[in-house]
Amino acid sequence: MQWNESWNLGIATIDGQHRNILKAINALQTASGPKMIPKLLQALTAYALIHFDYEINLLEENDFKDLIGHKREHENFFLQIREFSTESQEEPDLEEFMERVRIYLVNWLFSHIQEVDMQYRDHLLARGIK
């Protein structure tokens, strides 16, 4: 899955972090066996954690209100990754499982960027953050 320029918010750090999350999602597809999956999911979690913390801190510092729904979406992402991680240890049909994981993650990332992260873009750009 390739990055599409239309997914950029125009805030360099955030866009770079979103790209890293996509890279970690793509790296998952290289898993050659179920044993690799928890490690790759862990790497994805690590990138996501760095990004979510950075994003929420930046928004709080810039007085962006009403972050409850946004934080909940980030939480749901981690919960789902944890479920995938557990499932990967139960010897799923690898091809079917990886396809389900890929679809969930790619959909989550792009709908989150376009529907949730986009809501703060103008606020941060107006404050001179780019």
Ligand SMILES: [Fe+2]
């Ligand atoms: Fe977010």
Ligand SMILES: [Fe+2]
């Ligand atoms: Fe984000």
